[in-house]
Amino acid sequence: MKSDKFNFEDLKKEWKEQESSVPIPDDLNKIKxxxxxxxxxxxxxxxxxxxxxxxxxxxxxxxxxxxxxxxxISELVYxxxxxxxxISAVPYYKSFYSYYKNTNHKTFNSYRSISEIYYELxxxxxxxxxxxxxxxxxxxxxxxIVLSKGRSExxxxxxxxxxxxxxxxNYGYFAALMLVILFxxxxxxxxxxxxxxxxxxxxxxxxxxxxxxxxxxx
Amino acid sequence: xxxxxxxxxxLEKHKGILYKISRMYEDNEENQEELRxxxxxxxxxxYDDFLGxxxxxxxxxxxxxxxxxxxxxxxxxxxxxxxxxxEEAFQLKSEVSNYEEKENQLQHFYKAVQELNKVExxxxxxxxxxxxxxEIATQLGITEGNARVKLNRIKDKLQEIIxxxxxxx
Numbered sequence: 001m002k003s004d005k006f007n008f009e010d011l012k013k014e015w016k017e018q019e020s021s022v023p024i025p026d027d028l029n030k031i032k033x034x035x036x037x038x039x040x041x042x043x044x045x046x047x048x049x050x051x052x053x054x055x056x057x058x059x060x061x062x063x064x065x066x067x068x069x070x071x072x073i074s075e076l077v078y079x080x081x082x083x084x085x086x087i088s089a090v091p092y093y094k095s096f097y098s099y100y101k102n103t104n105h106k107t108f109n110s111y112r113s114i115s116e117i118y119y120e121l122x123x124x125x126x127x128x129x130x131x132x133x134x135x136x137x138x139x140x141x142x143x144x145i146v147l148s149k150g151r152s153e154x155x156x157x158x159x160x161x162x163x164x165x166x167x168x169x170n171y172g173y174f175a176a177l178m179l180v181i182l183f184x185x186x187x188x189x190x191x192x193x194x195x196x197x198x199x200x201x202x203x204x205x206x207x208x209x210x211x212x213x214x215x216x217x218x
Numbered sequence: 219x220x221x222x223x224x225x226x227x228x229l230e231k232h233k234g235i236l237y238k239i240s241r242m243y244e245d246n247e248e249n250q251e252e253l254r255x256x257x258x259x260x261x262x263x264x265y266d267d268f269l270g271x272x273x274x275x276x277x278x279x280x281x282x283x284x285x286x287x288x289x290x291x292x293x294x295x296x297x298x299x300x301x302x303x304x305e306e307a308f309q310l311k312s313e314v315s316n317y318e319e320k321e322n323q324l325q326h327f328y329k330a331v332q333e334l335n336k337v338e339x340x341x342x343x344x345x346x347x348x349x350x351x352x353e354i355a356t357q358l359g360i361t362e363g364n365a366r367v368k369l370n371r372i373k374d375k376l377q378e379i380i381x382x383x384x385x386x387x
Contacts, residue, residue: 005377006323008345014324015346020237022254024230028222031259107267107277110340111359113284205290212337213360215368 041124041199042096049093052135056086062146069150077156078145085138092131096124111213118206125199132191140184148176225265228274229258235278235347242331242339243286253289257282279347280357283340330379338372345369 025031059082063070070078108116145152155173158165166174229236236257240250261281268277331339337358344354355365 006327006380008373011323011327012346012348015238016348018234018238018324020234022233022237022240024226024233025255025258026226028226028258028262031255031262107264107280108284109280109357109359110284110287110337113359114287117288202290206288209287209336212335213358215337 041121041128045093045096045124045128049096052089052093056082059142059146067149068146070145070152071150072153073156073160074145074150074153077152078142081138081141085135085142088134088138089131092127095127111210114206114209114213118203118210121199121203121206125195125203128199129192129195132195133188136187136191137184140180140187144180151176221265225262229261232275232278235275235282238346239282239286239343241328242343243289243336245332253286256289257285260285276357279344283343283357287336287340326380326383327376330376330383333379334372334375338368338375341365341369342372342376 062068063075063078107113148155151173155177158170158173159177236254239257240253244250244253261278264281268274271277331342334342340358341354344357349357351365351369352362354369355362358365360368
């Protein structure tokens with residue numbers, strides 16, 4: 001079998017003449033959009049935002065539910081943490097919302113388009129991690145207060161009276177506190193790993209394409 | 219409604235771009251169809267930005283290529299199996315080849331192009347569409363000189379691939 005070279009000028013002619021039999025949709029509303037990495041992260045943040053609103057509403061009324069026995073210093077800590085949670089989350093979701101509205105870079109030249117998507121994805125991942133680092137501890141403190149059914153008040157009193165309160169009969173409370181701190185650190189750590197694994201791979205792919213562009217410019 | 223009709227008519231006229239890009243960037247029919255849908259989605263969602271600013275084809279090249287460049291491959295076993303079957307079918311076709319030379323050359327090209335990276339595919343696509351080095355550079359956001367140098371390298375790379383694949387003229 002004799003091998004030969006392509007004649008690109010011939011190929012160009014054939015390229016133009018080739019049949020392009022692809023169906024064109026008759027209803028644009030039926031077009032399914034694939035989930036790009038940015039779409040996935042947007043969808044996740046939107047779901048989380050919705051859950052956050054529901055959670056905040058629920059958390060605001062929890063102290064009024066007598067079975068949770070939230071009173072005294074626990075109630076004060078509870079509302080301070082809830083307030084901090086809300087004021088941390090609002091700017092984050094606000095910036096996400098403006099980002100969500102502005103990301104249509106498909107009409108820029110390719111290098112600019114990919115660069116912008118890359119940096120937006122990078123920033124979104126960073127923001128996503130940051131907010132989770134903030135919200136996870138707040139969430140744990142709130143749920144600790146809710147689930148401890150009144151015993152959290154005692155723990156806060158013990159913390160406020162340290163080091164005098166570090167006595168044998170309080171060891172159980174310290175153990176519970178350590179457990180909450182450990183779970184919080186673990187949750188933060190897992191969120192970081194999950195975000196890097198899930199979205200980091202797309203960031204690497206975009207980085208690879210940008211490198212391919214930069215090779216052209218060497 | 220009128221806008222949608224106008225858009226669909228333009229899309230019908232330029233559907234060759236959809237076909238060629240999807241065939242170059244995806245190696246099985248299922249993924250090609252998905253990429254075409256994605257391109258149409260982005261074209262339609264940014265159609266308001268386009269209106270009156272440039273020719274439809276210039277704008278479509280840009281949106282379609284940018285979509286193809288940022289489309290990430292699915293990691294599915296089915297996809298790999300289909301690729302393997304497609305390759306087998308392709309080889310069988312080559313062996314009992316009664317194909318016209320035209321079909322043969324394009325078939326070989328589409329197979330060889332799968333070995334190029336995404337940016338190389340974009341460059342060779344725009345070249346085959348008849349764009350000048352300057353136009354290619356503008357579309358991709360690189361310099362004209364680099365478009366020329368890189369295009370020559372890609373042509374050489376394609377020649378090597380097709381020789382390795384046993385292309386017969």
